[in-house]
Amino acid sequence: MKQVIVHPERCVGCMQCMLACAAAHSKTGSLFTAIAETPKPRPRIHVGAGLYDEGFPNRCRHCDPAPCQMACLPGAIYRHSRTNTVLIDPDVCINCASCAMACPYGVIRYHADPLAPAGKTVAVKCDNCVARQHRGQIPACVEICKVGALTFEERDRAMKRRTEEVARSATADAAPPEQAPGFSLLHTVKKARTEINLAR
Amino acid sequence: MTHHHKTRTIAKDGQLLLQKMETDQVETVWDRHDAQQPQCGFCEMGVSCRICVMGPCRIDPFGEGPQQGVCGADADIIVARNLCRMIAAGAAAHSDHGRDLVDVLASVAENSAPGYEIRDTEKLCKVAAEYGIDTQGRQPAEVAGDLAYALQEEYGTRKKELSMAGRAPEKRRDLWRKLNIMPRGIDRETSEAMHRTHMGVDNGWQSLMLHSLRNALSDGWGGSMIATEVSDILFGTPKPTPTKVNTGVLKSDQVNVVVHGHNPVVSEMVMAAAQDPEMIQFAESRGAKGINLCGLCCTGNELLMRHGIPMAGNHLMTELVIATGAVDMMIVDYQCIMPSLGHVASCYHTEMISTSDKARFPGMQHMEFHPDNARKMAYDVVKRAVENYANRGSVYIPVESVDAVGGFSVEAVINALGGAPDPLLDALKAGKIRGAAGIVGCNNPKIKHDYGHVTLTKRLIENDILVLDTGCAAVANAKAGFKISDAISHAGPGLKEVCGSLGIPPVLHFGSCVDNVRILVLAAALADALGTDISDLPLAGAAPEWYSEKAVSIGAYVVASGIYTVLGPMPPIAGSMNVVDLLTRGLQGVVGATFAVEPDPEKAAGLIQSHIENQRGNLGLDVKNA
Numbered sequence: 001m002k003q004v005i006v007h008p009e010r011c012v013g014c015m016q017c018m019l020a021c022a023a024a025h026s027k028t029g030s031l032f033t034a035i036a037e038t039p040k041p042r043p044r045i046h047v048g049a050g051l052y053d054e055g056f057p058n059r060c061r062h063c064d065p066a067p068c069q070m071a072c073l074p075g076a077i078y079r080h081s082r083t084n085t086v087l088i089d090p091d092v093c094i095n096c097a098s099c100a101m102a103c104p105y106g107v108i109r110y111h112a113d114p115l116a117p118a119g120k121t122v123a124v125k126c127d128n129c130v131a132r133q134h135r136g137q138i139p140a141c142v143e144i145c146k147v148g149a150l151t152f153e154e155r156d157r158a159m160k161r162r163t164e165e166v167a168r169s170a171t172a173d174a175a176p177p178e179q180a181p182g183f184s185l186l187h188t189v190k191k192a193r194t195e196i197n198l199a200r
Numbered sequence: 201m202t203h204h205h206k207t208r209t210i211a212k213d214g215q216l217l218l219q220k221m222e223t224d225q226v227e228t229v230w231d232r233h234d235a236q237q238p239q240c241g242f243c244e245m246g247v248s249c250r251i252c253v254m255g256p257c258r259i260d261p262f263g264e265g266p267q268q269g270v271c272g273a274d275a276d277i278i279v280a281r282n283l284c285r286m287i288a289a290g291a292a293a294h295s296d297h298g299r300d301l302v303d304v305l306a307s308v309a310e311n312s313a314p315g316y317e318i319r320d321t322e323k324l325c326k327v328a329a330e331y332g333i334d335t336q337g338r339q340p341a342e343v344a345g346d347l348a349y350a351l352q353e354e355y356g357t358r359k360k361e362l363s364m365a366g367r368a369p370e371k372r373r374d375l376w377r378k379l380n381i382m383p384r385g386i387d388r389e390t391s392e393a394m395h396r397t398h399m400g401v402d403n404g405w406q407s408l409m410l411h412s413l414r415n416a417l418s419d420g421w422g423g424s425m426i427a428t429e430v431s432d433i434l435f436g437t438p439k440p441t442p443t444k445v446n447t448g449v450l451k452s453d454q455v456n457v458v459v460h461g462h463n464p465v466v467s468e469m470v471m472a473a474a475q476d477p478e479m480i481q482f483a484e485s486r487g488a489k490g491i492n493l494c495g496l497c498c499t500g501n502e503l504l505m506r507h508g509i510p511m512a513g514n515h516l517m518t519e520l521v522i523a524t525g526a527v528d529m530m531i532v533d534y535q536c537i538m539p540s541l542g543h544v545a546s547c548y549h550t551e552m553i554s555t556s557d558k559a560r561f562p563g564m565q566h567m568e569f570h571p572d573n574a575r576k577m578a579y580d581v582v583k584r585a586v587e588n589y590a591n592r593g594s595v596y597i598p599v600e601s602v603d604a605v606g607g608f609s610v611e612a613v614i615n616a617l618g619g620a621p622d623p624l625l626d627a628l629k630a631g632k633i634r635g636a637a638g639i640v641g642c643n644n645p646k647i648k649h650d651y652g653h654v655t656l657t658k659r660l661i662e663n664d665i666l667v668l669d670t671g672c673a674a675v676a677n678a679k680a681g682f683k684i685s686d687a688i689s690h691a692g693p694g695l696k697e698v699c700g701s702l703g704i705p706p707v708l709h710f711g712s713c714v715d716n717v718r719i720l721v722l723a724a725a726l727a728d729a730l731g732t733d734i735s736d737l738p739l740a741g742a743a744p745e746w747y748s749e750k751a752v753s754i755g756a757y758v759v760a761s762g763i764y765t766v767l768g769p770m771p772p773i774a775g776s777m778n779v780v781d782l783l784t785r786g787l788q789g790v791v792g793a794t795f796a797v798e799p800d801p802e803k804a805a806g807l808i809q810s811h812i813e814n815q816r817g818n819l820g821l822d823v824k825n826a
Contacts, residue, residue: 010262012241014248049237056238146258146265147241180261182245182275182774189770193799197207197648 001084004128004139005158006057010149011047012183013055017141017150018043024129024140027114039112044126045141046107052191057149059141060107060126062086068125071102076123085128090116093123209516209649211679213447216598217520226547228519229538233645246279247775252399261775271399279776280405281397283752284412286771288393290753291415293535294714295355295386295423296558297463301430302351304465307571308434309345315469315575318344319436327429331363344433351426355386362386365421369724371733372762376417379790381410381760383418386426390415409782413760413791420720420757427714431464431502438607438711440616440704441508445678447517448601449510450526454492455483455589457582458512458521460541461533462712464502466555466569467495469578470531471503479579483586491582496521497536498671498712504606505711511604513679514650514672515747516643519544526595529585533569534559536642536748549591553581604683606709608668610722616702621722621729623702628738631822632694635738635812636666638710638719639673640754641746644769650676652744652768652801657682659805661706664692665812666699668722671713672745682707716754720761730819735762735792738815740808744768744801759793764811766796766804 019031026034026041034041045059066086069077076092077099079085088099090113100108100123108125116122129139137143142152151158168174205218208230221228242248247259249269257269259278268274273281307313318324318340325335328343331350335343354362362383365373376382383389393415396402402411432438450456457474459467473479474493483491494512495503503509512521515536521527522544529551530541542563545552552564555577560566569577608616617623627633637660643649653676657667661682669677681687683705688696691706699706710718719741720734727734741758743751745768758765773779783795798804817823 011238012245012261013238014240014242014258015238047238053237053239055241146260147262148260148264179263181777182780183241183261185780186241186245186770186774189774189797189799193646193769196651196800 001154002152003062003084003155004059004142005151005153005155006059007149007151008056010147011055011057012147012149013047013049013053015047015055016144016146017045017057018047020140020144021045024132025113025115025127037114039114041114042109042111042124044107044109044124052187052194054187054190057141058105058107060086061105062126062128067102067104068099068108071098073098080130083128083130083133085130087127087130088123088125090120090122095121095123097123099123207648208645210651210654211446211517211649213513213599214517214520214649217447217523220596221520221523224523224547226523226544227540229516229540230645232540242775244772245775246282246772247275249273249278249282251281251397254399259775273403276405276776276778277403277408279773279779280408283771283773283779284393284397284408284415286749286752287412287416287756288390290749290751291386291419291423292390293750294419294427294753295390297535297714298386298423298425298427298430299355300463300465301427301434302348304434304571305344305351305430306348309341309348311341313571313574315472315578316434316571318433320433323429323437324433327433330366351430354422354426357385357388360384362418362422364425365417367425367721367724368421368761369727369733372724372727372735375733375791379410381414381417383414383422386418386422389418405776405779406782409779413756416753416756417760419753420717420761424714425717425720428711428717432609435464435468435502436506437611438505438609439612440605441505441607443504443508443604443606444510444601445604445675446599446601447512447521447524447597448599449492449494449512450521450524450597451489451492452526452595452597453489455486455488455490455528455586456492456494456526457585458494458496458527458530459499459503460496460518460530461537462498462535462714463533464499465571465574466531466533467499467503469569469574470582471507471509472575473578473582476579479582479586482583483589486586486589488586488589491586496530498714499533501606501671501674501709501712501715505609505709505715506607508606510601511675511678514643514675516645516649522548522550524596524598525549525593526597528588528592529553529581531555531581532559532561532564535750537561549588549593551584551588553584602679602681604678604709605685605705606674606678606683608704608708608710610718610725613708613722616704621725625726625729627694627698629821631816631824632664632698633666634664634694634809634824635740635815636668637740637742637808637812638716638758638763639667639669639677639742639744640671640713640716641743641751642672642748643676644745644747647745647768647799649745650679653677654680655801656742656744656805656808657707658690659802660808661691661695663805663809664694665809666695667707668710668719669707670710670715670719673743674709674711677707678709683709713750713754716758720758723761723763733762733792736815736819738812738819738821739763740811741765742767742804742808744804755795759787759795760791762792764793764796764808766798766807768799768801768804770797770799
């Protein structure tokens with residue numbers, strides 16, 4: 001089963017995933033029309049800033065067992081087994097925030113949503129784009145990400161790739177792999193800048 | 201005070217006013233910068249392209265995603281095009297500022313600009329002579345008319361070379377001709393930059409970079425130089441003048457009028473109105489003890505240089521100054537005026553006035569100044585400022601002001617040296633002064649406010665390197681106390697001896713950001729005196745806290761003029777290692793100077809010191825190991 005896998009070391013902080021996510025969860029489905037909708041669709045993936053202002057795409061891990069699901073008293077949170085996705089039923093959600101308190105990753109938000117009953121504030125989080133997947137599409141955040149920070153693949157395949165990277169870097173006389181010198185340069189400058197500003 | 205504010209600025213008044221704004225719940229540039237994090241990496245690296253609507257496009261720096269835009273442009277082309285457009289915008293800003301001064305000069309010649317006059321006929325005649333204009337036995341207004349016409353031609357397409365570029369050493373001009381980067385017309389180079397960067401035109405990243413240099417040269421040896429020279433003609437060539445700096449220059453018992461922006465065309469008229477005894481009497485009738493005119497940013501520098509008008513702060517202080525509650529009016533023209541200012545002012549009693557037909561801002565009253573009505577408008581706005589004095593709430597002026605001396609034009613420096621650059625050359629040859637560095641440019645919330653400027657300056661003067669500064673850097677150094685003659689106590693022994701005997705500070709205030717051309721003129725004079733090129737001199741440039749497109753143009757014309765330049769923040773070029781390599785190494789073999797990027801001012805000082813010692817070695821002078 002394919003899953004969205006996050007590679008934070010690749011995130012350039014462009015926040016395109018947030019836009020694509022909001023548009024994908026709008027009534028109209030396109031960015032230009034989505035911004036005119038009421039309520040406004042909001043992203044379910046959130047790019048935070050790291051210590052050096054580098055990007056970090058933060059989205060629901062669809063934990064199993066899921067702390068949010070266990071904390072949900074009315075039973076609004078359930079698992080969609082075919083895609084292994086933790087979902088929230090907006091009709092059942094009572095907006096009690098228990099799930100937010102239980103969530104270790106801070107990925108749940110509370111607001112009126114185009115896909116929830118009109119006027120009702122509900123818990124909203126990543127649904128792995130189950131509707132898009134049902135249509136044969138991949139999740140919107142992955143589709144828009146041009147740097148490979150978000151991929152949609154079998155978890156074991158991604159892990160095997162990582163195993164090979166680690167193995168190659170462990171070779172005694174291996175030069176460190178430099179895939180993107182410009183990105184490393186940018187990161188070095190940002191890191192230096194932050195350290196200088198925080199010092200003294 | 202929370203540690204938080206100390207990470208944002210080293211300025212005491214800045215820290216205290218940030219604290220106040222937090223209490224007042226008024227958002228600042230730093231809050232908005234935080235809210236923008238993380239900033240888009242494609243844009244930071246220069247690999248996003250919005251030039252055409254087959255796009256927008258971006259290049260994956262990791263190599264797996266798209267490597268070309270829809271049109272086929274790769275990372276090198278996209279980065280080069282974007283940088284070229286940044287330089288075009290910067291050159292356009294400086295040069296259009298120059299054009300407005302030429303317009304005033306032309307109006308003065310036609311006697312249609314009441315209040316403006318020719319204050320420096322000597323400079324008028326000197327510049328006119330460079331354009332082959334006859335000055336003998338003619339009225340200044342007549343000469344000014346001819347000069348204004350000749351300067352307008354510099355903006356057009358009728359010339360093969362800008363006349364002002366004739367001020368560069370002959371070797372440098374020959375090199376520009378050989379490289380085909382001699383600027384031909386000020387507007388022409390900017391216009392050509394926009395043409396070249398249109399989809400499907402110049403797709404050679406090297407040729408784009410060369411044209412970028414030519415465009416920048418049309419600013420440095422064109423638009424900016426015209427701005428400085430015409431300002432001197434109209435308002436006087438600066439002479440060393442004492443002044444005071446930081447928010448302590450605001451007065452609790454006077455009407456405080458703050459001018460912010462760049463062009464002296466507006467601020468000079470405001471000054472005249474604010475100093476009129478009738479207006480002062482009007483202020484007294486409203487319970488104030490007088491009218492206190494202060495500057496911010498470069499229009500403040502223009503007034504500081506020529507009249508010793510006190511300076512309230514630099515770029516990142518512009519919101520904070522309003523939070524004192526002491527500013528009765530802020531008058532802006534253009535460039536570097538944050539559109540947030542109207543909102544900040546709405547939280548206090550400050551009246552905000554915009555004056556340029558080119559620049560509007562939310563939350564400001566628009567009162568347009570033109571050469572023919574400027575004097576009247578200035579009286580109108582100052583009168584409103586006086587009327588607003590009664591609306592003041594509580595006032596918080598957190599610090600005492602600091603003394604400084606400004607006004608070091610090239611003429612003033614040569615004068616201080618006794619009429620010729622020889623004493624400076626002798627001190628350089630003897631090694632008492634190791635070299636000179638121009639520290640210029642803005643503030644940027646990415647760098648702790650003023651820390652980059654002050655730290656770099658401190659390290660350089662400690663090591664006997666004379667510092668010439670302009671713009672926001674100059675204000676930072678003045679606030680740090682480096683601009684009084686006693687500041688030689690911070691200098692190394694050689695610099696201390698030379699500055700002490702001349703009675704000048706070790707850090708010379710050279711003016712506003714267009715006044716960087718004064719540094720070019722001085723460098724050219726030194727090169728001519730030694731019969732060499734600027735790139736052979738023990739000189740360096742630095743922009744430790746730059747943020748604007750104008751600063752990129754400045755950096756590019758300084759490097760193209762042969763001066764090694766160290767930038768604090770990195771320009772958006774990391775997406776193309778070819779462009780990075782060209783700018784930081786390759787240009788050495790082209791124009792005899794390169795850029796470096798170093799956000800840590802302590803390390804930047806080391807880079808500049810070793811460069812200067814290296815240059816000394818090449819000139820056959822003694823070399824010290826840094």
